[in-house]
Amino acid sequence: MIVLPDLARHALGLPVEATPTAASVDSLHAAVITTTLVGTACVAAVTFVFVLRYRRTREAPAATPRIVASGFREWLTASAVLALFVGFWAVGYVQYTSIERPPSGTLVVYVTAKQWMWQFTYADGRSSEDVLVVRAGTPFELVMTSRDVIHSFFVPSFRIKQDTIPGRWVTLYVDAAAPGSYPIYCAEFCGVAHSHMLGEVRVLDEADYAVWEREATHDGYAARGREVAASHGCLSCHALDGQKRAGPSFAGLYGSRVPLDDGRVVIADEAYLTHSIVDPLADRVAGYPAMMPSYHGQLSAEETGALLELIRSLRDTLPTQGRVP
Amino acid sequence: MTALPIPPGAAHDERSFWTTATTIKSWLVTTDHKRIGILYFVATTSMLFLGGIFAIIIRLEHLTPGPTIVSAETYNRLFTLHGVIMVWLYMIPSIPAGFGNFLVPLQIGATEVAFPRLNLASFYVYVIGAAVVIGSLFAGGVDTGWTFYAPYSARTPATVLPTLIGIFIVGCSTILGGINFIVTIHTMRLRGLGWMRMPLFTWTIYATSIIQILATPVLGIALTVIGLDHTFDWGLFDPARGGDPVLLQHLFWFYSHPAVYIMILPAMGVVSEVIPTFAHKNPYSYRAIVYSTLGIAFVGFLTWGHHMFVAGISRFDAAAFGLLSMLVAIFSAIKVFTWVGTLFRGSIELAVPLLYVFSFFFLFTFGGMTGVAVATMSLDVHWHDTYFVVAHFHFIMVGATFTAFLSAIHYWFPKVTGRLYARKPALVGWALVTLGFLVTFTPQFLLGNGGMPRRYYDDPVGFSVLHVISTMGSWLLTLGMFVVLGVIVHGVARGAKAGPNPWHSRSFEWRTASPPPKRNFVGPIDFNIGAYAYDVADEP
Numbered sequence: 095m096i097v098l099p100d101l102a103r104h105a106l107g108l109p110v111e112a113t114p115t116a117a118s119v120d121s122l123h124a125a126v127i128t129t130t131l132v133g134t135a136c137v138a139a140v141t142f143v144f145v146l147r148y149r150r151t152r153e154a155p156a157a158t159p160r161i162v163a164s165g166f167r168e169w170l171t172a173s174a175v176l177a178l179f180v181g182f183w184a185v186g187y188v189q190y191t192s193i194e195r196p197p198s199g200t201l202v203v204y205v206t207a208k209q210w211m212w213q214f215t216y217a218d219g220r221s222s223e224d225v226l227v228v229r230a231g232t233p234f235e236l237v238m239t240s241r242d243v244i245h246s247f248f249v250p251s252f253r254i255k256q257d258t259i260p261g262r263w264v265t266l267y268v269d270a271a272a273p274g275s276y277p278i279y280c281a282e283f284c285g286v287a288h289s290h291m292l293g294e295v296r297v298l299d300e301a302d303y304a305v306w307e308r309e310a311t312h313d314g315y316a317a318r319g320r321e322v323a324a325s326h327g328c329l330s331c332h333a334l335d336g337q338k339r340a341g342p343s344f345a346g347l348y349g350s351r352v353p354l355d356d357g358r359v360v361i362a363d364e365a366y367l368t369h370s371i372v373d374p375l376a377d378r379v380a381g382y383p384a385m386m387p388s389y390h391g392q393l394s395a396e397e398t399g400a401l402l403e404l405i406r407s408l409r410d411t412l413p414t415q416g417r418v419p
Numbered sequence: 420m421t422a423l424p425i426p427p428g429a430a431h432d433e434r435s436f437w438t439t440a441t442t443i444k445s446w447l448v449t450t451d452h453k454r455i456g457i458l459y460f461v462a463t464t465s466m467l468f469l470g471g472i473f474a475i476i477i478r479l480e481h482l483t484p485g486p487t488i489v490s491a492e493t494y495n496r497l498f499t500l501h502g503v504i505m506v507w508l509y510m511i512p513s514i515p516a517g518f519g520n521f522l523v524p525l526q527i528g529a530t531e532v533a534f535p536r537l538n539l540a541s542f543y544v545y546v547i548g549a550a551v552v553i554g555s556l557f558a559g560g561v562d563t564g565w566t567f568y569a570p571y572s573a574r575t576p577a578t579v580l581p582t583l584i585g586i587f588i589v590g591c592s593t594i595l596g597g598i599n600f601i602v603t604i605h606t607m608r609l610r611g612l613g614w615m616r617m618p619l620f621t622w623t624i625y626a627t628s629i630i631q632i633l634a635t636p637v638l639g640i641a642l643t644v645i646g647l648d649h650t651f652d653w654g655l656f657d658p659a660r661g662g663d664p665v666l667l668q669h670l671f672w673f674y675s676h677p678a679v680y681i682m683i684l685p686a687m688g689v690v691s692e693v694i695p696t697f698a699h700k701n702p703y704s705y706r707a708i709v710y711s712t713l714g715i716a717f718v719g720f721l722t723w724g725h726h727m728f729v730a731g732i733s734r735f736d737a738a739a740f741g742l743l744s745m746l747v748a749i750f751s752a753i754k755v756f757t758w759v760g761t762l763f764r765g766s767i768e769l770a771v772p773l774l775y776v777f778s779f780f781f782l783f784t785f786g787g788m789t790g791v792a793v794a795t796m797s798l799d800v801h802w803h804d805t806y807f808v809v810a811h812f813h814f815i816m817v818g819a820t821f822t823a824f825l826s827a828i829h830y831w832f833p834k835v836t837g838r839l840y841a842r843k844p845a846l847v848g849w850a851l852v853t854l855g856f857l858v859t860f861t862p863q864f865l866l867g868n869g870g871m872p873r874r875y876y877d878d879p880v881g882f883s884v885l886h887v888i889s890t891m892g893s894w895l896l897t898l899g900m901f902v903v904l905g906v907i908v909h910g911v912a913r914g915a916k917a918g919p920n921p922w923h924s925r926s927f928e929w930r931t932a933s934p935p936p937k938r939n940f941v942g943p944i945d946f947n948i949g950a951y952a953y954d955v956a957d958e959p
Contacts, residue, residue: 106865106868107865107866107868107869107885108868108869109869109870119797119798119800119801122795122797122798123792123798123801126791126792126795126798127792129788130785130788130789130791130792131785133784133788134781134784134785134788137755137759137780137781137784138780138781138784140759141759141762141777141780144759144762144763144765144767145762145767145769145777148698148762148763148764148765148766148767149767149768149769150699150766150767150768154923155699155766155768155923155953156699156766156956157953157954157955157956158698158699158700158701158764158765158766158953158954159764159954160701160952160953160954161700161701161703161760161763161764162701162703162704162705163703163704163707163757163760168704168707168753171752171753171756172749172752172753175748175749175752175753176745176746176749179745179748179749179791180742180745182745182791182792182795183741183742183745183794183795183796185795185797186741186795186796186797186798186799187737187738187741187796187797188797189796189797190728190734190737190796190797190800191734242570242574243568243570243571243574243664244568244569244570244571244664244730246729246803246804248804248870248872250801250869250870251870253797253800253801254800254801255729255800255801255803255804256729256731257729257730257731259658259664259665259730259731260570260657260658260659260664261657261658261659261662261663261664262658262665262731264731277870277879277880279870279872279879280872281803281804281805281872282568282804283495283563283564283568283571283873283874284571285495285562285571285575286491286492286495286562287491288495288874288875288876289491289872289874289875289876289877289878289879290877292879372658372661373661390659390660390661391659391660
């Protein structure tokens with residue numbers, strides 16, 4: 095991968111590249127912007143030359159020859175430009191999907207946006223406001239939602255952005271970042287204090303992170319999920335140890351391939367699990383009765399996040415057939 | 420060559436449409452497409468200045484970080500109304516309803532449009548809609564941005580409803596105008612004037628009209644559901660009650676992306692007329708311009724999802740919308756190559772309309788290529804909702820469409836008024852507008868690269884110098900616009916007599932008197948020589 099020289103990065107006004115993803119996105123950026131500048135300059139230059147060469151010198155114009163482009167030339171030009179643009183698209187697609195698709199074994203942080211702050215909850219149960227703490231060199235995954243209107247989580251130094259949508263959980267994967275502090279902006283207009291909905295990603299090196307981890311005093315976020323599951327009656331139908339009750343067990347559920355009663359097979363990810371909480375009968379697991387009520391509006395974002403963490407924490411409890419690696 | 424027949428209804432009255440009746444009432448109840456075009460021109464240009472005032476205040480606010488002259492609440496209302504007024508009240512109707520009304524019948528040899536009274540009605544529907552939108556200012560204004568994203572638009576304490584109703588009414592006017600042009604172009608072309616001999620401006624108005632009648636109803640749906648949600652708390656976009664906030668984005672952009680082509684296609688039509696006239700040369704490929712116009716109109720309906728790359732749409736959707744967006748860029752690139760090729764071996768007169776078109780070349784190519792850049796998915800993730808996007812679409816909306824609008828004003832000035840504008844002040848206006856535009860919007864690309872989100876009242880850190888340059892550019896642009904206004908007013912009042920065809924154009928609208936008589940043509944019309952037949956020595 096070509097690395098963008100610092101000079102070019104400064105000329106383009108780009109912030110520091112804190113992740114490998116940011117560096118590769120910047121290379122494509124440089125290629126596309128250079129093409130744009132060269133293309134525009136060529137159009138301007140050819141126009142200028144034609145104007146100099148064919149400028150009208152007399153008062154009244156004389157007849158000019160009739161020149162019409164050949165079909166071959168039209169197709170050739172169109173195809174060449176199309177090939178260039180599709181090339182941009184292809185590289186962009188590969189980068190875009192790499193941002194979306196997390197490898198397993200990453201750190202997970204739950205993000206809840208609300209007017210006008212960011213709340214981060216970690217697997218050990220701690221939470222922080224507006225400051226996201228992660229370990230340098232370790233990829234991490236953000237599991238995000240919003241409590242009110244649409245916000246957008248934007249870290250320029252990572253070249254990533256993701257809308258947080260009320261009622262929906264979306265994931266965002268961040269490559270191993272270099273130690274440092276990077277600003278977070280809200281990028282989707284969310285009201286009067288939109289421009290003050292700022293935050294900071296604090297990427298700590300190994301030693302500092304260890305210190306930060308030792309400060310943990312809370313019970314784990316999964317333990318909180320267990321409380322939520324118990325108090326909302328989830329556990330009477332969903333066992334935590336692999337037993338089959340009225341509903342599937344949470345053990346080994348996360349990331350597994352789940353056969354549905356209509357024959358489809360889905361992967362039990364955040365989107366599927368949260369959808370099943372609010373609309374359980376829409377995608378019902380095969381072999382279970384249609385009896386779960388909707389928990390629409392009954393769980394807060396924090397409680398839903400805790401349930402997700404509980405289910406995630408049990409992913410390796412009971413290996414099931416057909417796990418996604 | 421034999422002359423084509425006199426169009427039905429052509430009279431022998433040679434007096435111009437300005438002088439046949441001069442009372443105020445004769446203007447207010449006119450069914451003459453030329454007068455309706457002028458009414459539209461005056462109304463939409465007034466809206467341009469109103470939207471411009473908001474823009475100036477927005478830029479002033481960014482002169483310093485933190486509060487400068489307005490509060491955050493006011494700022495949010497200003498950028499919303501700037502967008503609403505510029506998009507719906509100025510840009511969408513300006514070229515089609517203003518210049519289109521005046522020119523399409525002249526370019527196809529018709530004496531009027533198919534539905535003259537409907538044409539007048541569409542103008543008044545527009546005026547009512549515009550009045551309601553402006554009236555919403557006094558009801559407290561709206562702070563959602565012109566995109567009305569839910570669920571913010573359902574929850575905001577601001578009064579959303581009057582603005583929505585106003586835009587809805589303007590949408591009805593857009594549909595009526597579109598129907599009128601389509602029927603006119605299909606049924607009222609002079610006998611013998613085939614589709615592929617039509618002037619290119621009329622082609623773009625035709626394609627624009629199709630988009631108008633197909634896309635605008637979807638805008639109506641989107642505005643209606645937002646209104647119901649905000650006023651009666653229906654919860655259509657409230658996830659706590661089973662609604663989906665992203666659904667609105669699909670509805671909104673299904674209209675609003677094609678709407679971009681409602682704004683740019685007529686501008687491309689202007690360019691396609693101005694270049695052959697001042698290069699005194701046939702278009703390098705008439706066919707390519709026509710087909711790429713229709714291609715943009717069609718593919719424009721299939722690209723809306725590129726506004727939603729970070730809104731949680733699926734990978735497949737993102738890939739499909741990204742690829743289809745590249746097709747629009749191809750059609751635009753074909754046009755640029757064809758326009759530049761038209762200059763080859765021409766007889767180029769560096770008149771003011773052509774200089775505006777050269778500005779258009781540069782700004783449209785750069786703006787269009789940055790469109791390719793933001794359609795590249797991984798790059799858009801960084802740029803989405805930053806000033807880069809603001810700069811990109813202002814290069815298209817202002818750099819291309821507004822520049823073409825100014826080109827059109829200068830080019831058809833003698834046609835409409837029978838007079839010439841003063842050339843030197845017009846040159847000054849062109850230079851100021853182009854320079855002012857570049858100084859205003861080029862720094863915004865860099866702001867976006869740096870990560871400055873749009874719709875930010877405050878300036879987080881470190882972007883200020885670029886904001887100051889951009890604000891100063893907006894003063895230059897404003898100055899340029901007032902110079903242009905002065906040139907127009909002076910030209911109307913004191914301009915020298917122009918004669919019927921001062922640019923030696925071959926296009927059909929120049930084959931009658933300037934200004935045209937009330938019924939457009941007197942006596943038989945000769946359209947046998949094509950609209951771009953510059954290899955013929957004699958003027959038709």
